[in-house]
Amino acid sequence: MPVDNYVYYLCYNATNNKVYCASAVSDNVAVIDGATNGVVTTIAVGASPQAFTWNPAQNRVYAANRNGNSVSVIRDSTTTGVEEIRNAEAQTPNAATLVRGALMLGAADSRQNPRHRTALHDAAGRKVADLRPGANDVGSLAPGVYFVRELQDDNGRPHTGIRKVILTR
Secondary structure, three states: OOOOOOEEEEEEEOOOOEEEEEEOOOOEEEEEEOOOOEEEEEEEOOOOEEEEEEEOOOOEEEEEEOOOOEEEEEOOOOOOOEEEEOOOHHHOOOOOEEEEOEEEEOOOOOOOOOOOOEEEEEOOOOEEEEEOOEEEEOOOOOOEEEEEEEOEOOOOOEOOOEEEEEEEO
């Protein structure tokens, strides 16, 4: 089955019968359904994903991103992947942003460049809204914990910026 060029890392998840596949020329992980032997989805993760491992207790697959200095966490849902980075900024706890009605994004959060994209994800990692600079109406969403994630940088490559947001009524 065609996946990508230079396939070199695979990981099997026995709980959901999925195979996670990385190639030498992509920053994506292809998810293959073990029952149909077809690609279900492709998840954008960090730069050069490799060295997979499966955590059966939480039904998560982890991929070390060699060039991104990060670890991508792929949840049991086959459509989400969250990249986690350990850096000096991550060592100090960041307070969540409390939001009621409208989520404001400035130019630093979501640049005017059309290739720079930002999205809002729920606590399970599902994208619930695309965000733009300025006021974003989130009043229709249920109260709870969400994450603002920069999906692409100015060059169109996957970005790793994630910020916690708590929506209130």
